[in-house]
Amino acid sequence: MTSFRFVHAADLHLGSPFQGLTLKDAGIAALFVEASRKAFSNLVTQAIAARVDFFLIAGDVYDGDWKDNKIGLFFNREMARLERENIPVYLLRGNHDAESVITRTITLPGNVHEFSTQRPQTFLLEALKVALHGQGFAQRSANDNLALTYPKPVAGWFNIGVLHTSLTGREPHAPYAPCSVDDLRSRGYDYWALGHVHDYEVVATDPLIIFPGNLQGRTIRERGSKGAVLVTVDEGRIRYERMIVDEARFAELTVTVDGDDDMSAVLRRIEAEAAGLADGMEDRPLALRLRLTGKSRHHAHLVSRRQDLRDEAQAAAHRCHQDIWLEKLDLRIEPLTLPQAGAGDALDLSALLVESGAGELAEDIAAFIRDIAQKMPGGAGAGDNPLETELADLLSEARALLQARANGEGA
Ligand SMILES: [Mn+2]
Numbered sequence: 001m002t003s004f005r006f007v008h009a010a011d012l013h014l015g016s017p018f019q020g021l022t023l024k025d026a027g028i029a030a031l032f033v034e035a036s037r038k039a040f041s042n043l044v045t046q047a048i049a050a051r052v053d054f055f056l057i058a059g060d061v062y063d064g065d066w067k068d069n070k071i072g073l074f075f076n077r078e079m080a081r082l083e084r085e086n087i088p089v090y091l092l093r094g095n096h097d098a099e100s101v102i103t104r105t106i107t108l109p110g111n112v113h114e115f116s117t118q119r120p121q122t123f124l125l126e127a128l129k130v131a132l133h134g135q136g137f138a139q140r141s142a143n144d145n146l147a148l149t150y151p152k153p154v155a156g157w158f159n160i161g162v163l164h165t166s167l168t169g170r171e172p173h174a175p176y177a178p179c180s181v182d183d184l185r186s187r188g189y190d191y192w193a194l195g196h197v198h199d200y201e202v203v204a205t206d207p208l209i210i211f212p213g214n215l216q217g218r219t220i221r222e223r224g225s226k227g228a229v230l231v232t233v234d235e236g237r238i239r240y241e242r243m244i245v246d247e248a249r250f251a252e253l254t255v256t257v258d259g260d261d262d263m264s265a266v267l268r269r270i271e272a273e274a275a276g277l278a279d280g281m282e283d284r285p286l287a288l289r290l291r292l293t294g295k296s297r298h299h300a301h302l303v304s305r306r307q308d309l310r311d312e313a314q315a316a317a318h319r320c321h322q323d324i325w326l327e328k329l330d331l332r333i334e335p336l337t338l339p340q341a342g343a344g345d346a347l348d349l350s351a352l353l354v355e356s357g358a359g360e361l362a363e364d365i366a367a368f369i370r371d372i373a374q375k376m377p378g379g380a381g382a383g384d385n386p387l388e389t390e391l392a393d394l395l396s397e398a399r400a401l402l403q404a405r406a407n408g409e410g411a
Contacts, residue, residue, distance in 0.1 A: 003235060004053040004128045007243065009228035010164070010195025011214040012040055013096065015071040016063035018218060024314075028285060028325050035247040037074055039216035042245035043228055044078045048085050050230060050243075053128060055087055058195030058212075059094025059136070059164030065103055072106035083111035090115065090123055092136035094164035094195055095176050099138045115162065120150045124157075133189070134162035137176075147179040150187050158233060159189040170197045184209055191231065191238065198222055200229075200242065208238060217250045220289045220327060224249065224280070248285045250327065251277055257294040259336055263302065263309065266292065271316040278321050287327040288317060299335040303400035306331060331393065366391060 016036060023029040047055055066072055082089055092115040093099055099117045115121045115134035123132040131154040135146050146163060153159035161184065165177040176196055181204050184192050192209040199222075200213035212229045214222065226246040232239045255273050257266050270290065277286060290313055296302060302309060310329040317324040369391070 002128050003233060004130065004158075005050065005230060005232040007043070007047045007050075007052050007055045007228055008058070008193040008210065008212050008231055009043060009056065009215065010058035010193075010212050011060045011094070011198055012036070012057065013060055013063040013214060013218065014040065014075060015066060016218055023287060023325050023327060025325060028287075031285060032248050032287065036216045036218065038247045039226070039245045040078060042247070043215060043243060044081050046230075046243050046245060047082070047087065052087060052230070054125065054130075055082060055089045056132070056160070056162055056193045057089065057091035058134075058162050058193050059092050060096040060195060061091060061093075062097040062102060064096055065101055069104060069106055072104060076106050076108055079112050080109045083109040087111065088113065088125075090132050090134070090162065092134045092162055092164060093117060093138075095137055095140050095142065095174075098140045098142075099136070101140055120146070122151060122154075124154070129157045131157045131159045132162060133159065133187075137164060142177045143175075144177065145179045145183060146177040147183045147187065153188045153190075158191075159187075161187055161189045161192045163192065164195045166196055167194075167203065181209060190233075200227075202240075208240065210240065212242075216246045217248070220250050220252065220287070223251055225282070244282075246284065248287065249281060250287045250289070251280065252289045252291065253277065254291040254293055257292060257296050257333055259295055259297055261294075261296055262298050263305070263312070266302065266309070267312050267316045270313050271319055274317045274320040274324060277324060281321065281323065285323040285325060286321075288324050289327045289330060290317075291330040291332060293332045295334045295336050297336045299333055300400045300403050302333055303331060303397055306397055331397075362391060362395060365395075 013036060018029075018033050023032065061075065062071060079089060089112045091112065093102075113123060115123075115136050117136040117138040120133055120135045124130075125132070133150045135150070142164075147161070147165070150161055150163075163177060163179075163184075165179055166175050168178060168180050169175055185204075185207070190207050192203075192207065194203070194209060194211045197211040198214040199211065201211040203209040203211065208231075210229055213226055215228065216226050217223060225242075225244050226249075227242050227244040230241050230243050253273060255266075255269050257269065261269065270292075274288070274290075277288065280286075292302075306329070309331070310326065313329055314326040317326060
């Protein structure tokens with residue numbers, strides 16, 4: 001057997017819109033927007049430095065159809081860098097860049113080889129005695145078990161299966177090309193280069209079945225370090241290691257307040273716990289979703305000063321590290337004692353407020369927002385409406401504010 005090494009990447013999602021990021025600093029927001037492309041350039045640079053023999057991409061190079069040719073031009077430029085180093089690339093289409101989805105094209109250099117979307121195809125790398133088996137998606141949906149149709153291994157060669165799949169289901173990913181680990185094992189290959197799931201996961205070690213994850217976190221759901229996998233085969237022995245290429249990271253932190261905590265006590269808690277985030281940043285900017293939970297006798301005061309609390313929480317985070325940026329303050333603090341509906345005087349504000357949260361008001365407002373969103377230019381009404389998804393928070397904030405005023409706390 002020969003010795004060689006290769007990159008296994010997937011889910012580049014080039015052209016992906018940056019969602020849900022409410023970073024206040026425009027410069028930092030721009031850095032996150034650029035991060036996906038930079039991460040892929042970093043990977044190409046690392047692959048060249050590692051002198052890999054070939055480069056695999058297991059689907060979803062593009063996030064969807066291109067708005068213009070910019071994203072195709074970017075990919076071509078990176079592929080050409082690999083071609084000048086004589087590194088061939090083998091890729092297939094996933095659900096996001098299925099044949100029927102992408103309508104524009106840019107001619108790619110000759111080192112880029114695409115697996116058929118009609119049937120399993122095998123590329124034979126004679127010099128390395130490596131056989132690559134794969135099939136891309138013709139349509140966005142792929143309900144068939146593609147793995148079971150992959151061919152028998154080439155005897156005496158190193159066989160790699162390339163597949164875009166959710167296996168038997170990986171929340172929150174929709175099922176695509178469903179198959180079991182045993183289905184993959186039944187092919188008798190040496191390595192399965194999977195794509196689709198955005199978290200790094202070594203699914204099995206005999207044979208190796210790996211999801212490399214995506215190259216760059218794009219939302220708060222994609223946290224931690226991101227990258228591809230470098231696989232080295234030496235006289236039949238396989239080693240693998242992660243190639244971390246991300247430019248910026250997402251993290252969540254839950255801080256539980258104590259019943260007696262006032263604003264400054266809450267901020268001290270945030271500062272103490274945010275100090276632990278620096279290790280996971282590895283010199284990258286971090287977008288932090290901070291969740292405050294617990295019960296507090298100062299609930300109304302804290303919630304009615306949400307904006308101050310957010311800015312002070314950002315300041316506390318910056319006292320720990322200059323590159324922690326608050327993505328969102330998720331305020332889930334509850335009052336020490338919930339007001340009881342129906343108790344007390346005829347005009348009980350607490351009771352009224354509790355009742356007002358019981359649905360009707362929320363539904364009215366949601367309908368109102370939908371109505372306005374549809375009339376907005378530029379497709380603002382399409383897809384998830386950020387105002388609508390945060391409605392419950394806004395309502396609870398308004399309730400706390402009103403309660404605080406009624407109690408004479410001012411605001
Ligand atoms: Mn996918």
